[in-house]
Amino acid sequence: MTSLPEGCPPIPNVVEVDNLVAIVAIHDADAASANQNSNFPRTALPLACHIFLSQIEGRPPFIFGRLSGTDHAPHSIDVFLPGSRIAKKQFSLIPDDDTNCWRVQSHSETLMQVNGVPLQDWTSRTKKKQDKFPTTLFLDQSRTNRVLVCDLDISIWLPKPAREVTRPDLAVAVSNAHLQQVNTRREDWAQVRYILRTDAEQVSTRSYRVLERFTGSQATAKLFDEGERIRDKEFLAFAKEKFDDSIVRYVQSTAIEGIPSIITSTHEGFASFAAIHGDMVGFHPGIRFEIATKLLRRLFSALEYLHYNNIIHGDVSDDSVLLRMLDNRLDEVLLVDYTNTWTIGPGDELPKEAMIEDGRTVMELVETACDIWSLRKGPHKDARNEEEMRMETETAHKEFQKVHRVASKLSEEEIQTEKGKKMLKLARKKQGLHIRLREEQEHNTNRREIRPVTTARLNDHLIRLAPAFATQGVGEKIYTVLSLGHEWLDKLANPLYSNQWRLTPREVCAKLWDWEGHTKDPWRTLTVTKGQSFGLEVADLGVGPERCVDEDSFTEYLVRCYELYPEWRATIELEYDRHIRPVTKMCSHQQIVALRDALVAQGRLPQYMDDTLRQLAQLDASQFPRTLNTRETHHVWYHVPSRMFNISQLQLHAGVDVLQACVNDGSVRCDNFAEVRGEPKLQGCYVPLALFKDFVQALQISNVGVPTLDGEPLMVDPADFSREPHAGRIVLARIGLVSYATVIRTADQFYHTGNPNLFESADPFLPTYFGDMKVLPERIDGRFEYPRPSHWSKFKTADEIEKSREPHAKKIMVPKSRL
Structure with missing residues (x-):
C-alpha cells in the first residue's frame, strides 16, 4: 500500500x-x-x-x-x-x-x-x-x-x-x-547539491548513497555526527592528489541535511569481507588463493600508502575490507572505515608497533581467505623423525618406571644408605630425562611451517577435491594452485601462527617492488575484432523448406573457434559429428540449434562464440537474409614490464595464406622472441611491442586495440623477462606469480624471481607454483630436452607436443624404391 x-x-x-x-x-x-x-x-x-x-x-x-x-x-x-x-x-x-x-x-x-x-x-x-x-x-x-x-x-x-x-x-x-x-558556482543554492533519501543504501558504517540533485548522478557520502571539526580533520588527512586504488578517495567537504559530510568516490557492488567469507569457504582452493593473492597486494599497498602519509589505520578487520566479486573472482578491494585512524604530526616518528599491528591483521585476512596454513603446514625442515622421538620417549619412560618401582620399595633406613641415595638420584635423573624427551617430542610435533607442495601432496589434494568440484565443464577448469605467488609470501603465515609477526606493510611492499616492480597489473589484453560471414538459404532438405547455413562458412567458423579455444576442440568435433548432417552442402537451422544446446550443456562457451551461435539459432524465417555478418572480439595478452605481446595468439586471427606469406617473406624479422609457458591463457611466443604495428600490417589484421603502457620503461625492471637468454631458457608465468620464473631446456633447474642463487627441481617447484597446470610435456625415459621453437610461429602447447609423439600422429614416409 x-x-x-x-x-x-x-x-x-x-x-x-x-x-x-x-x-x-x-x-x-x-x-x-x-x-x-x-x-x-x-x-x-x-x-x-x-x-x-x-x-x-x-x-x-x-x-x-x-x-x-x-x-x-x-x-x-x-x-x-x-x-x-x-x-x-x-x-x-x-x-x-x-x-x-x-x-x-x-x-x-x-x-x-x-x-x-x-x-x-x-x-x-x-x-x-x-x-x-x-x-x-x-x-x-x-x-x-x-x-x-x-x-x-x-x-x-x-x-x-x-x-x-x-x-x-x-x-x-x-x-x-x-x-x-x-560545482563552480558561488550562490547559496549551488552549495546544496546532494539528497539523502530515507531509503538511501548504506555503503558502510557511516557512508550512504546520495543523489546529486542537479545531474542525477549517484555519489557516496560519509556523515559526521560529531561535527565539522572531526570532518575537517579527516578530510585534510585523506584528500590527497595521489591516492592508492584500494583507498577511498575524498572528493568534497560539504553538509547534507545539516550534517557535516564528505563526498567520496563511489564504489558499487562491494560487500564486506565478513559478509562474503561464508560463501568463500565453499570456493575451490584455486579461486581462494587467487582472492588471497590479490588481497595481499592491494591491502599491504593501501596500508603502505596510509603510513607514507603518516596515517595509522588502527582498525583493519573483516568489516573494514570491502570486496567486489565478479563470478566468484575478486575484482576490486577497498580498505574503508577511517573513523579510528590517527595522524602522526610532521617530524614525529611513526609508531612501529602500530604499523606492525596493521600489517598483522591484513595477513590474518589473507590467511583466512585461502587457509594456506591448513593446506600447506608440515614438519619444520630441521624437525627430527617423530617415530624415533616417540620411541626414545617411551624407552625413557619405561626406564624411569623400572627405577621408580625399585626406589619406592626402599625402607626409611635403606633410603639413608649410600645405595639408597644413589637409587633415588637415579630415579630423579630418569624422571628428568623422560620429562625433557616428552617436551622435546611435543615441541617437535608442534613445530610446523609452510612446506612446498610435492606432486604426491598435490595429488592427495586433487583426490579430496574431486567429489566437491567434479562438475567442472569444458572451459570451466579451475587450477589447484596453492601459493600466493612466491615462497617468501607463502611463508608469511609462519610468524603469524607462531605469534612472531614483526613486519610492517612497507617491508612487505618493498620485497614485492624488488621482485616485480611497481606495475600493478603487468598482464593485460588488447582486443581483436573479427568478422565472419555465413551464407544463408531457405532450402528443401527432404522435410520441406528449412532455414539453412552454408556448410563451408559454418565449418570454417568452428575450425577457427577451436584454434582460439583449444580446450573446446574435442567437444566441438564430437558434437558436430553427432548433430550436423549436411545435405547439399547446407546445415539446417534445427541442426545448429541442437549443436549449440549440446555445447552449452558441456560447459561455459566463450561469450563471443555463444553470441554468434545464438544469432544463427534465432534467425527469423520471415526476414531471412542471404548473408549473416557477425563480429566477435577476442583478446591477445601482452606483458607491460617486458614490452612484449603474444604473437602466437595474434597470428590465429590471420588467414592461412597471409600467415604463410608473412613467415616466408620475412617482412617482419624477429629472432628475439620469448617462449612463455605456464597458465594456458598466457602461453605462447612473445615478441617486442615495438613490432606490433608491423605484425598487424603484415598479418592484415584490422580492428585491433592499442596496448596501454604505464609511462616510459624502466632501465632495469625486475619483472622484465625480455632480457632472459631465450635460447637456453623457457619463461614460466601465470597471473599472480612473483613475477616470473625460468627453466633451462633440460627442465632440471628452475629459477624464481627473488631467489638468484637458488635453483629448484621440477618437483616440488611446478606443483607449488603452477599446481595442476600442464606446463611442460611429459619426460621420456626420465629425460627431457626441449629445443627452442625454430620460429615465432612454431609454438606448440605441451599437449600438442605429447600428441605429436604418439605413433599414429607421426607421418610415415612411403619408400620410393627398393634398396
Missing part, C-alpha cells in the same frame, strides 16, 4: 490511494477555477486548490502551465496555473527511471524557483544572457517540494517512487547537461 508523505493534505474518498502518484497544492484563490476542467480529482479551498495526480498509462510526465483560451489545447495540460505571467507550458514533473527519483523540468524563459534553486529553459534568448541557470532539478521524495513561479506558491508531495510510475522506454533525457554542472 502507498504510504503518504508527511505534511500532505487529506485525501478525498474518491481518490484511489494506491494509484496516487503526486499531490499538488496551488496556494492561490483562483487555482480552483483554473483547474475546473482538470482530468484529476481536486479539493477546492478558499485560498488554495489540492490536485491529486494519478498514473496515466503511456504518458508519465505531468505538464504544468497556464490555460490560454483557444491557442493552447487544454488536454495537453495536467495542472493549470493561474496568472497571466505564467507560461503556457511552464514546467513538467517527470519520474526518472534511471535514478528512481522525480524531477522538475523547466520549459519556459519565465524564471522559477524549485526548492530555492532558479530554473530556466535554455533558448536562443536565454543563452545570450550573462546569468544562466539549470533547466532541471531532482526532488526529495521524503519532503515537501516548493515551487515558486511569478509569486505563485506551489507545494508538491510524491508518495510513489518514480520507477513505479514510468518505464525505461518512456524515459525523458536530461538536456543541456552543461547547465547542470554547478
Whole structure:
C-alpha cells in the first residue's frame, strides 16, 4: 500500500490511494477555477486548490502551465496555473527511471524557483544572457517540494517512487547537461547539491548513497555526527592528489541535511569481507588463493600508502575490507572505515608497533581467505623423525618406571644408605630425562611451517577435491594452485601462527617492488575484432523448406573457434559429428540449434562464440537474409614490464595464406622472441611491442586495440623477462606469480624471481607454483630436452607436443624404391 508523505493534505474518498502518484497544492484563490476542467480529482479551498495526480498509462510526465483560451489545447495540460505571467507550458514533473527519483523540468524563459534553486529553459534568448541557470532539478521524495513561479506558491508531495510510475522506454533525457554542472558556482543554492533519501543504501558504517540533485548522478557520502571539526580533520588527512586504488578517495567537504559530510568516490557492488567469507569457504582452493593473492597486494599497498602519509589505520578487520566479486573472482578491494585512524604530526616518528599491528591483521585476512596454513603446514625442515622421538620417549619412560618401582620399595633406613641415595638420584635423573624427551617430542610435533607442495601432496589434494568440484565443464577448469605467488609470501603465515609477526606493510611492499616492480597489473589484453560471414538459404532438405547455413562458412567458423579455444576442440568435433548432417552442402537451422544446446550443456562457451551461435539459432524465417555478418572480439595478452605481446595468439586471427606469406617473406624479422609457458591463457611466443604495428600490417589484421603502457620503461625492471637468454631458457608465468620464473631446456633447474642463487627441481617447484597446470610435456625415459621453437610461429602447447609423439600422429614416409 502507498504510504503518504508527511505534511500532505487529506485525501478525498474518491481518490484511489494506491494509484496516487503526486499531490499538488496551488496556494492561490483562483487555482480552483483554473483547474475546473482538470482530468484529476481536486479539493477546492478558499485560498488554495489540492490536485491529486494519478498514473496515466503511456504518458508519465505531468505538464504544468497556464490555460490560454483557444491557442493552447487544454488536454495537453495536467495542472493549470493561474496568472497571466505564467507560461503556457511552464514546467513538467517527470519520474526518472534511471535514478528512481522525480524531477522538475523547466520549459519556459519565465524564471522559477524549485526548492530555492532558479530554473530556466535554455533558448536562443536565454543563452545570450550573462546569468544562466539549470533547466532541471531532482526532488526529495521524503519532503515537501516548493515551487515558486511569478509569486505563485506551489507545494508538491510524491508518495510513489518514480520507477513505479514510468518505464525505461518512456524515459525523458536530461538536456543541456552543461547547465547542470554547478560545482563552480558561488550562490547559496549551488552549495546544496546532494539528497539523502530515507531509503538511501548504506555503503558502510557511516557512508550512504546520495543523489546529486542537479545531474542525477549517484555519489557516496560519509556523515559526521560529531561535527565539522572531526570532518575537517579527516578530510585534510585523506584528500590527497595521489591516492592508492584500494583507498577511498575524498572528493568534497560539504553538509547534507545539516550534517557535516564528505563526498567520496563511489564504489558499487562491494560487500564486506565478513559478509562474503561464508560463501568463500565453499570456493575451490584455486579461486581462494587467487582472492588471497590479490588481497595481499592491494591491502599491504593501501596500508603502505596510509603510513607514507603518516596515517595509522588502527582498525583493519573483516568489516573494514570491502570486496567486489565478479563470478566468484575478486575484482576490486577497498580498505574503508577511517573513523579510528590517527595522524602522526610532521617530524614525529611513526609508531612501529602500530604499523606492525596493521600489517598483522591484513595477513590474518589473507590467511583466512585461502587457509594456506591448513593446506600447506608440515614438519619444520630441521624437525627430527617423530617415530624415533616417540620411541626414545617411551624407552625413557619405561626406564624411569623400572627405577621408580625399585626406589619406592626402599625402607626409611635403606633410603639413608649410600645405595639408597644413589637409587633415588637415579630415579630423579630418569624422571628428568623422560620429562625433557616428552617436551622435546611435543615441541617437535608442534613445530610446523609452510612446506612446498610435492606432486604426491598435490595429488592427495586433487583426490579430496574431486567429489566437491567434479562438475567442472569444458572451459570451466579451475587450477589447484596453492601459493600466493612466491615462497617468501607463502611463508608469511609462519610468524603469524607462531605469534612472531614483526613486519610492517612497507617491508612487505618493498620485497614485492624488488621482485616485480611497481606495475600493478603487468598482464593485460588488447582486443581483436573479427568478422565472419555465413551464407544463408531457405532450402528443401527432404522435410520441406528449412532455414539453412552454408556448410563451408559454418565449418570454417568452428575450425577457427577451436584454434582460439583449444580446450573446446574435442567437444566441438564430437558434437558436430553427432548433430550436423549436411545435405547439399547446407546445415539446417534445427541442426545448429541442437549443436549449440549440446555445447552449452558441456560447459561455459566463450561469450563471443555463444553470441554468434545464438544469432544463427534465432534467425527469423520471415526476414531471412542471404548473408549473416557477425563480429566477435577476442583478446591477445601482452606483458607491460617486458614490452612484449603474444604473437602466437595474434597470428590465429590471420588467414592461412597471409600467415604463410608473412613467415616466408620475412617482412617482419624477429629472432628475439620469448617462449612463455605456464597458465594456458598466457602461453605462447612473445615478441617486442615495438613490432606490433608491423605484425598487424603484415598479418592484415584490422580492428585491433592499442596496448596501454604505464609511462616510459624502466632501465632495469625486475619483472622484465625480455632480457632472459631465450635460447637456453623457457619463461614460466601465470597471473599472480612473483613475477616470473625460468627453466633451462633440460627442465632440471628452475629459477624464481627473488631467489638468484637458488635453483629448484621440477618437483616440488611446478606443483607449488603452477599446481595442476600442464606446463611442460611429459619426460621420456626420465629425460627431457626441449629445443627452442625454430620460429615465432612454431609454438606448440605441451599437449600438442605429447600428441605429436604418439605413433599414429607421426607421418610415415612411403619408400620410393627398393634398396
